[in-house]
Amino acid sequence: MALKVTYADGTVRDVTDPQEQLEIYRHSTSHLMAAAVNGLFPGTHLGIGPAISDGFFYDFEREESFREEDLARIEEKMRELVNADLKYEPSIISKEEAIDYFTKQGENLKVELIQEKAGQTLSCYRLGDLVDFCTGPHVYSTGRIHPKSFHVSSLAGSYWKGDEHNQRMQRIYGTAFLTPEELKLHLTRLEEAKKRDHRKLGRELDLFSISEEAGPGLIFWHPRGTRVRIVIEDFLRQELYRRGYEMVTTPHVAKNTLWKTSGHYEYYRENMYVFNIEDEEFVIKPMNCPGHIQIYKSRMRSYRDLPLRFAEFGTVYRYEKSGVLHGMMRVRGFTQDDAHLFCTRDQVYDEITALLELVLFILKSFGFEEYQVELSVRDESKKEKYAGSEEDWAMAEGALVRAMQARGMEWKRMEGEAVFYGPKIDVKLIDAIGRPWQLSTVQFDFTLPKRFDLGYIGPDGHQHQPVMLHRALLGSVERFMGVLIEHYAGAFPIWLAPVQAVVIPIAERHQEYGKQVLEKLQGAGLRAGLDDRNEKMGFKIREAQTQKVPYMLVVGDKEVEAGQVSVRNRFQGDEGAQPLEAFIKRTRELIDARAARP
Numbered sequence: 001m002a003l004k005v006t007y008a009d010g011t012v013r014d015v016t017d018p019q020e021q022l023e024i025y026r027h028s029t030s031h032l033m034a035a036a037v038n039g040l041f042p043g044t045h046l047g048i049g050p051a052i053s054d055g056f057f058y059d060f061e062r063e064e065s066f067r068e069e070d071l072a073r074i075e076e077k078m079r080e081l082v083n084a085d086l087k088y089e090p091s092i093i094s095k096e097e098a099i100d101y102f103t104k105q106g107e108n109l110k111v112e113l114i115q116e117k118a119g120q121t122l123s124c125y126r127l128g129d130l131v132d133f134c135t136g137p138h139v140y141s142t143g144r145i146h147p148k149s150f151h152v153s154s155l156a157g158s159y160w161k162g163d164e165h166n167q168r169m170q171r172i173y174g175t176a177f178l179t180p181e182e183l184k185l186h187l188t189r190l191e192e193a194k195k196r197d198h199r200k201l202g203r204e205l206d207l208f209s210i211s212e213e214a215g216p217g218l219i220f221w222h223p224r225g226t227r228v229r230i231v232i233e234d235f236l237r238q239e240l241y242r243r244g245y246e247m248v249t250t251p252h253v254a255k256n257t258l259w260k261t262s263g264h265y266e267y268y269r270e271n272m273y274v275f276n277i278e279d280e281e282f283v284i285k286p287m288n289c290p291g292h293i294q295i296y297k298s299r300m301r302s303y304r305d306l307p308l309r310f311a312e313f314g315t316v317y318r319y320e321k322s323g324v325l326h327g328m329m330r331v332r333g334f335t336q337d338d339a340h341l342f343c344t345r346d347q348v349y350d351e352i353t354a355l356l357e358l359v360l361f362i363l364k365s366f367g368f369e370e371y372q373v374e375l376s377v378r379d380e381s382k383k384e385k386y387a388g389s390e391e392d393w394a395m396a397e398g399a400l401v402r403a404m405q406a407r408g409m410e411w412k413r414m415e416g417e418a419v420f421y422g423p424k425i426d427v428k429l430i431d432a433i434g435r436p437w438q439l440s441t442v443q444f445d446f447t448l449p450k451r452f453d454l455g456y457i458g459p460d461g462h463q464h465q466p467v468m469l470h471r472a473l474l475g476s477v478e479r480f481m482g483v484l485i486e487h488y489a490g491a492f493p494i495w496l497a498p499v500q501a502v503v504i505p506i507a508e509r510h511q512e513y514g515k516q517v518l519e520k521l522q523g524a525g526l527r528a529g530l531d532d533r534n535e536k537m538g539f540k541i542r543e544a545q546t547q548k549v550p551y552m553l554v555v556g557d558k559e560v561e562a563g564q565v566s567v568r569n570r571f572q573g574d575e576g577a578q579p580l581e582a583f584i585k586r587t588r589e590l591i592d593a594r595a596a597r598p
Contacts, residue, residue, distance in 0.1 A: 003178075004140040008090045008123035012140060022178060026051035028088060028138040029078075029150050029176040034058050035086075035130040036077035037172070040070075046132060047109050047160060047169050054186075055175030059158055061109060066155055066170050074172070075152040081128065085143035089126040090136060098122055098133065105131075109160065149183050150176035157323070164321060192433050198485035199327040205490050205547060207498070208328065208481075217325045217332030219478050224498035227527060228484075229477060231496055233313055235365070236337060236473065243358060245309040245339060250291030252315065256281040261451055262290045271319045288314035288338040289445075289470060293452050296342055296466075301456040306466065307343035307351055313477065314338050328482035335477040341469040342454070345395060348467050352403040352442060355471055359427050359440045360407070362473050366484065367493060367596050370430035373409050375400060377423050379416035387421045388446030396444040397423050421447040431487040439475040439483070444468075491548040491570070495591045501528045502549050503565075504540045506556035513560045517553060517580060524584045526591075545570060551587070 002014035003021045015021050030049035037044055037060060047059030060066075093101075095118050102110040110133050114122065118133075125134045127142070139145060152174040160166035177183040194200075202208045207225035210218065221229060237247060256274070259265040264272065264287060273284040285291065292310045301308070315335045324330055343351050363371060377397055378386045386393070400423060404411055411425070418424060422444030428436040445468045448454075455463040474480035484492065494500055501521055505514040511532045521528035529549075531540045537554065544552045552568040558577065559565055565583060567575040 004144060005137045006088050006090060006140050008125075008134075008136040009092065010090055018178070023051050024137055024139060025145065025149075025178055026056045026176045028142075029145060029174065030056035030058050031088070031125065031127055031130070031132060031134070031138065032078050032081055032142060032145060032150075033074060033152060033172065033174055034060075034132065035081055035127045036074050038130050039081075039128075040073060040077055041066075045107055045109060048113070049132075055153070055173060057171050057173045059160070059169040059171050061160075061167065061169055066172065068155065071152045071155070071172070075150070078150065078152070079147045082142045082145050082147045084128070085141050086128045087141045088136075088138035090123055090138075091126070092121055092123055094121055095119070098124065101131070102133070145176070146178075146180055148180040149178065150174060151183060151187060159323075164323075189433050189435075193435070193486070196433070196486040196489045197327075198329070198482040201485050201490040202327070202482075205485075205498075207485070210327075215332075216322050217320060217330075219328055219331060219333070225481070227498040228492065228496055229481065232474075232477065232480070233337075236362070239358070239362070240309075240311050240339070243309075243354065244307075245311045248292065248295055248310045248312050250288060250294070250312060250314060251285070253282045253284055254290070256283055258290050258294075259283050262287075262293075262448060263451060264290070273317050273319065284317045285314070286316050286318045288312055288316065288336060289340055289448060290452075292338075292340040293448060293454065296454060297452065301342075301466075303344060303456055303458050303464075306456060307341055307347050309339060309341050311337070311339040328478040328485075331476075331478055334479065337472060337474045337477065337480075339471040341471060342456075342466040343469070344456075344458075344464070345467055348395065348399045348469075349402060351469060352399050353406055355442050355469070356403055356407050356409070356425070359442070359473060363427070363429055363440070365594055366496075367487070368429040368431070372428045372430065372436055373404065373411035374414050374417075374426045374428070375404070375411050375423070376414045376417035376419075376426065378418045382416075385420060386418070387450075392444075392446050393423065396446075400425055400442070419443075421445050429483070431483065432489075437479075437483050439473070439480060441470070441472045441475075443470040445470055493594065493596045494550045494587070495594045497548070497550050498527060499529050499547070499549050500526050500587065500591070501551040501553055502544050503528065503530045503553045503555065504537060504544070505530075505532055506537050506554065508534070510555050510557070510560060514555050517555060517565060520580060521584065524588065526584070526587060541568065551583075553583070 002016050003024065004012060005015045005024055006012050015024060030051060034046060034049055041062065045061040047061060049056065049058030095114060098114050099111055114133055122133065123135055124131055125136060125138055152172060154173045156171045156173065158169045158171040160169055175186060177186060205224065206222050208222055209220045211220060256265055268286060272286050275282055295310060296308065313335050315333065317333045320330060320332050341351055378393060424441055424443040426438055427440040428438050430436055449465050449468050454466055456466055458464045503514045503517050505511045514530055514532060518528055518530045541552055548570065550570050553565040554568060555565055564577045565580050566577045567583060569575050
């Protein structure tokens with residue numbers, strides 16, 4: 001179904017592309033919310049109000065704080081404006097006229113934007129009493145917005161232009177979809193996402209914490225969380241060794257000269273932690289690549305040495321503004337499952353193909369069956385902004401495309417989204433409630449080999465420059481852990497579960513046998529515990545269920561006499577009594593198969 005849209009020059013057209021429709025619809029709903037706020041709270045000044053990936057927001061400047069109860073009032077006022085069927089009326093005016101108008105209205109933030117961004121003429125849109133500096137386009141009128149297709153969701157603090165040195169703003173978030181049914185589905189997913197929030201579950205399951213005393217954005221891995229982390233890292237190491245990688249370890253700090261050579265000091269300085277030792281400036285590493293390059297450069301390389309695949313669980317530190325930090329998903333200190341491949345041009349295709357196979361194998365092993373693929377390429381109209389030659393880009397993009405075709409992958413081509421130093425493939429996994437997460441990346445780098453003057457001796461006896469590939473599978477261990485927690489709602493697959501089985505003696509006289517069972521479980525390599533507290537059995541079982549332990553092994557008189565255990569499965573309930581050896585054998589098979597559930 002077409003969406004009737006008014007453009008800044010006054011032309012009216014029908015838009016049929018669903019993605020374009022949704023962006024315009026959300027942008028228009030943002031203006032609708034601003035008009036509602038303008039009507040309900042006189043004296044409120046406007047910031048910006050864009051459409052975003054899951055809805056929209058608008059930043060306001062106001063002396064008095066908005067309250068949670070105001071959100072429902074704003075939403076109701078928006079519906080009134082929808083029923084009024086107000087037109088989004090564009091006009092093209094001169095920069096001077098716009099500055100004069102918004103100055104008289106007291107909209108100093110709009111004046112600032114116009115002075116910075118506008119040309120000699122600019123467009124504004126009127127919606128009832130609201131006039132906003134905006135390039136559009138917008139829906140034809142508020143009547144085109146279904147009154148049950150939007151929701152005003154939350155309040156947040158922000159800074160003007162995202163700069164913490166500027167004035168504080170009040171941000172109101174909302175979301176909108178083209179139909180009420182899509183909004184209802186989205187809100188249902190949001191409710192499910194709240195239940196799965198890794199920050200909540202991380203605390204309840206005793207997996208990790210963040211200490212105010214230590215500082216924001218720094219993760220403290222608790223024993224149970226560390227168990228899961230070790231399983232993840234050990235599994236990955238095993239697979240990497242099997243595929244010809246070498247694990248390396250690099251220092252956490254290095255002199256600033258290393259980062260000046262790499263270019264990070266010039267382009268990334270504001271996100272780096274810098275300190276001085278004996279009149280020399282050092283940097284806590286924000287990236288692992290310069291360290292891997294130092295290992296490559298430590299000796300003369302021959303074409304017979306290539307490809308070289310250096311991998312590291314390297315902990316890095318990057319400054320992030322406190323307002324964007326979010327549990328394990330956005331932090332200041334994190335461990336990347338980083339790798340850098342050095343190869344000849346003739347080896348590039350085979351390396352990319354192997355990397356994509358590895359990415360999909362890892363995702364499937366952790367229970368992710370759905371994914372999206374994006375190929376980020378340069379803007380062909382601005383080639384001068386990118387490093388590398390025409391030959392480099394043709395070789396790299398060609399190898400990426402051929403490798404994806406060989407794997408039968410579908411992908412979306414992202415024009416102009418490549419970073420300046422090379423094209424890349426991003427693989428986004430889809431979690432249990434349909435959310436995409438950016439984790440895996442395969443990235444060409446045309447700059448670092450040149451900056452560090454990397455070389456190898458070719459079969460012709462001459463020096464050649466290797467091709468360098470950056471590769472990440474999980475992105476970071478912290479972020480991946482957060483995604484895993486939310487995907488499984490904390491109920492990890494048995495091979496990942498921090499505690500795979502807990503032994504529950506019914507009475508004190510059964511504790512000695514319970515200890516013997518525990519020893520045999522641990523001797524077989526299972527992560528097991530013993531709940532020998534003086535509590536009722538029902539309480540112990542409920543607590544194990546709450547802690548999402550896959551198996552509960554109850555032992556009483558009959559089990560002691562028969563040398564058995566009564567097995568309770570977290571998913572299926574009571575499985576009855578069985579020999580301990582049979583339970584261990586079956587559980588080991590499930591673990592070795594990386595089964596999603598017992």
